[in-house]
Amino acid sequence: MMFSNVEGSASRNFFYTAVIWMAIGMSFGLFAAVLLVVPDLVKNVPVLEYFTFGRVRPVHTNLVLFGWLSGAYFATLFYMVPRLAGTPLWSERLGNFTVLFYNLLMTGYAVTLLMGMNMGREYAESTWVLKILTVVLFALVFLNVLMTFANRKEKELYVTAWYMLGAVFTTPVIYIVGNQFLLPNNPITGVNDAVVNWFYGHNILGYWFTPIGVGAVYYLLPKLTGNPVWSHKLSMIGFWMLMFVYGPTGAHHLVNGPVPYWLQTVAIAFSVCLIIPVWTVLTNFYGTMNGRWGALKESVPLKFTVSAMVFYFITCFQGPMQSLRSVSSIVHFTNWVVGHAHLALVGTFSFIMFATIYYALPRLINREIWSAKLMDWHFWLSLIGFTLFFVSLTIGGLVQGSDWAANQSANFIASVINQRPFNIARAVGGAMILGAQLLFIFNIFKTATAGRQFSADSAEAGSIVAGV
Amino acid sequence: MRWARSPGTAVLAALLGLFLLPGQAAASHLSGGESDLMGIYGGIALVLGFAGLLGVLGLVPARWRWRGYRWGRWLLAAGLLILVAGGFHAAAIGTVERQVGDAAFGRLATQQLLGTLVVFGAFWGGVYFLARRSGVLNMGESVKYAVLRNGDPPEWTAFRAERPGEQRLMWVPFAAMGILAFFFTAGVLFAILRLPPSARL
Numbered sequence: 038m039m040f041s042n043v044e045g046s047a048s049r050n051f052f053y054t055a056v057i058w059m060a061i062g063m064s065f066g067l068f069a070a071v072l073l074v075v076p077d078l079v080k081n082v083p084v085l086e087y088f089t090f091g092r093v094r095p096v097h098t099n100l101v102l103f104g105w106l107s108g109a110y111f112a113t114l115f116y117m118v119p120r121l122a123g124t125p126l127w128s129e130r131l132g133n134f135t136v137l138f139y140n141l142l143m144t145g146y147a148v149t150l151l152m153g154m155n156m157g158r159e160y161a162e163s164t165w166v167l168k169i170l171t172v173v174l175f176a177l178v179f180l181n182v183l184m185t186f187a188n189r190k191e192k193e194l195y196v197t198a199w200y201m202l203g204a205v206f207t208t209p210v211i212y213i214v215g216n217q218f219l220l221p222n223n224p225i226t227g228v229n230d231a232v233v234n235w236f237y238g239h240n241i242l243g244y245w246f247t248p249i250g251v252g253a254v255y256y257l258l259p260k261l262t263g264n265p266v267w268s269h270k271l272s273m274i275g276f277w278m279l280m281f282v283y284g285p286t287g288a289h290h291l292v293n294g295p296v297p298y299w300l301q302t303v304a305i306a307f308s309v310c311l312i313i314p315v316w317t318v319l320t321n322f323y324g325t326m327n328g329r330w331g332a333l334k335e336s337v338p339l340k341f342t343v344s345a346m347v348f349y350f351i352t353c354f355q356g357p358m359q360s361l362r363s364v365s366s367i368v369h370f371t372n373w374v375v376g377h378a379h380l381a382l383v384g385t386f387s388f389i390m391f392a393t394i395y396y397a398l399p400r401l402i403n404r405e406i407w408s409a410k411l412m413d414w415h416f417w418l419s420l421i422g423f424t425l426f427f428v429s430l431t432i433g434g435l436v437q438g439s440d441w442a443a444n445q446s447a448n449f450i451a452s453v454i455n456q457r458p459f460n461i462a463r464a465v466g467g468a469m470i471l472g473a474q475l476l477f478i479f480n481i482f483k484t485a486t487a488g489r490q491f492s493a494d495s496a497e498a499g500s501i502v503a504g505v
Numbered sequence: 506m507r508w509a510r511s512p513g514t515a516v517l518a519a520l521l522g523l524f525l526l527p528g529q530a531a532a533s534h535l536s537g538g539e540s541d542l543m544g545i546y547g548g549i550a551l552v553l554g555f556a557g558l559l560g561v562l563g564l565v566p567a568r569w570r571w572r573g574y575r576w577g578r579w580l581l582a583a584g585l586l587i588l589v590a591g592g593f594h595a596a597a598i599g600t601v602e603r604q605v606g607d608a609a610f611g612r613l614a615t616q617q618l619l620g621t622l623v624v625f626g627a628f629w630g631g632v633y634f635l636a637r638r639s640g641v642l643n644m645g646e647s648v649k650y651a652v653l654r655n656g657d658p659p660e661w662t663a664f665r666a667e668r669p670g671e672q673r674l675m676w677v678p679f680a681a682m683g684i685l686a687f688f689f690t691a692g693v694l695f696a697i698l699r700l701p702p703s704a705r706l
Contacts, residue, residue, distance in 0.1 A: 120655050120656065121652070121655070191655070193648040193651065194648070195651060195652050196649075197652070256652065259649070259652055259653055259659070259663075260652075260653075260657065260660055260663065261659070261660045261663060262663055263653075263659055263662075263663030265649040265650050265652070265653055266649045266652075268646070269646045269649040270564075270646070274564075306547055309547070309551075310551065323675070326675065327672075327675075328667055328672065329662075330667070330671050330672050330673075330674040330675050331665065331668055331674070332662035332665055333674050333677075334674070335662055336662040339660075339662060343677075343678050346678060347681045347682055347685075350686075351685045351686065351689070354682075354685075354686050354689065355689060358690070358693065359693075363697055364693050364697070367693070367696050367700075396660060400657065400658065431689065431692070432692065435692050435693065435695075435696045439696050439700065442700050443700060443701055
């Protein structure tokens with residue numbers, strides 16, 4: 038089965054396994070959140086006592102970034118690229134091999150990080166051998182994508198294809214450079230190490246997670262509303278601006294730090310420029326939704342997409358704001374930044390992937406989603422839980438930053454105590470999010486095993502309604 | 506006068522400004538200019554530059570298009586010049602502001618935040634206005650219809666008839682964005698401005 042050549046099987050298998058990694062990754066996240074409230078929770082508990090915050094946190098981030106989101110992105114690429122290219126995936130067999138390879142690799146990530154094998158860099162904690170294997174994984178997926186495009190029958194490239202191709206070309210550069218060229222010993226040290234780390238840490242968001250997520254939205258919106266995307270030209274301006282301005286923004290993570298002042302200024306200026314691509318996406322979103330807002334009442338994928346656009350706006354509103362020196366001096370290193378990262382990765386891109394799965398899976402396995410009610414529960418629990426989560430982190434971050442600045446080093450522990458209510462709210466929100474995902478996985482499982490047959494009476498009817 | 510219209514001339518003119526102005530100021534800016542005034546210069550430069558880019562690409566209303574082709578590159582160059590010259594000016598002013606210290610901190614923070622909002626609003630409003638007026642956003646759009654007939658059946662909601670009043674739902678995400686953006690801005694400003702003077706950078 039894993040090396041099946043059946044059309045759509047690689048995409049389906051990536052979706053199935055990605056949601057499992059999501060549950061595992063989010064469980065570690067919730068565990069880490071609870072540890073912040075009850076630090077001695079697993080003290081003297083056999084085996085679990087080794088699951089300290091320092092080990093659990095990178096397992097959470099890596100499994101969620103590479104296990105869940107990247108796995109779902111591979112599935113999305115394998116689903117959307119053939120449909121945009123008008124030709125089947127180049128090799129389903131290779132695709133299914135990458136599914137197996139990816140699952141083994143994620144297991145390696147989890148085990149080594151829990152053993153404390155950590156390179157000490159944000160989002161790049163895994164050991165160099167696993168990093169090389171990660172590059173191999175990405176290379177295998179990208180080869181499949183590029184060969185599918187090379188064999189395409191559709192001459193013109195839709196905006197989703199541009200975004201996906203952009204990610205395919207830029208991600209390897211970002212990953213290889215940012216991970217110290219995959220060498221066992223760091224060729225780049227000291228402050229330069231931090232600069233390179235944030236070139237990678239921020240750009241993996243900008244050149245991998247953003248383009249695939251935004252590209253998926255451009256694919257989904259017309260499919261969910263029946264309206265063609267409002268302006269293709271505007272979407273292209275947005276795509277090229279994203280490619281142009283994202284690169285130098287990483288150093289805004291080092292504002293007010295011991296890196297060259299000019300580098301910080303450049304990062305701030307380019308961070309503010311990110312407003313432009315975001316503006317294009319949101320304008321196109323509103324334009325495309327025009328006259329179709331009623332569908333929001335009945336379509337859970339659309340609810341997820343619309344919520345993701347709200348969170349995308351807020352993420353990209355916060356981003357330039359917090360890159361400013363005066364704001365950074367308050368919020369840097371605080372829970373505000375943790376909230377910001379979750380706004381992008383959960384509120385925006387994970388929500389987009391939920392919508393994508395609800396849309397794509399029935400078409401891949403020819404079964405309707407098992408329970409519409411569970412879909413609704415999934416949405417509302419995710420939305421309410423996540424809102425509680427990021428609002429508590431955001432307010433907590435401001436309180437934390439104010440405490441630090443006001444007390445300096447005199448009373449640090451008071452600032453920790455002041456965070457307690459926010460940490461509790463964060464854990465409750467996190468539990469709601471995880472609970473929502475467990476319902477989601479159950480629904481997916483039941484869909485795969487007991488879903489009604491999918492009735493797609495008509496792509497043509499869709500075209501007629503849309504006035505094509 | 507063909508040379509005058511070439512992009513190379515425009516860029517050269519901008520670079521000339523860089524070399525004509527004092528090198529010490531440049532060094533000062535590159536190694537530590539202040540950023541509040543730079544935000545204003547940067548905002549103006551960004552607007553001019555983007556307007557110029559729209560002109561060069563032909564993305565302006567038809568009756569302005571020839572002017573866009575002709576002057577777009579000069580707007581780009583002017584944007585670049587303002588950015589560079591503004592850098593020198595900001596560097597000089599920045600030194601004074603550092604001496605003022607705490608008293609300037611609140612103003613600096615407010616300017617930076619409001620500057621971001623102004624740039625955001627200016628881009629959104631200005632370019633949307635231009636785009637709507639010109640109609641260029643609907644040019645070369647055939648590709649977007651392809652996705653609707655690529656054999657991947659749309660969701661059933663795509664065929665659903667809109668009922669009266671449902672368009673008002675558009676205000677829900679709009680309000681959510683506005684409320685969150687307002688409270689984030691207010692929260693940050695509140696946190697910054699209530700800091701005791703001794704804690705300010």
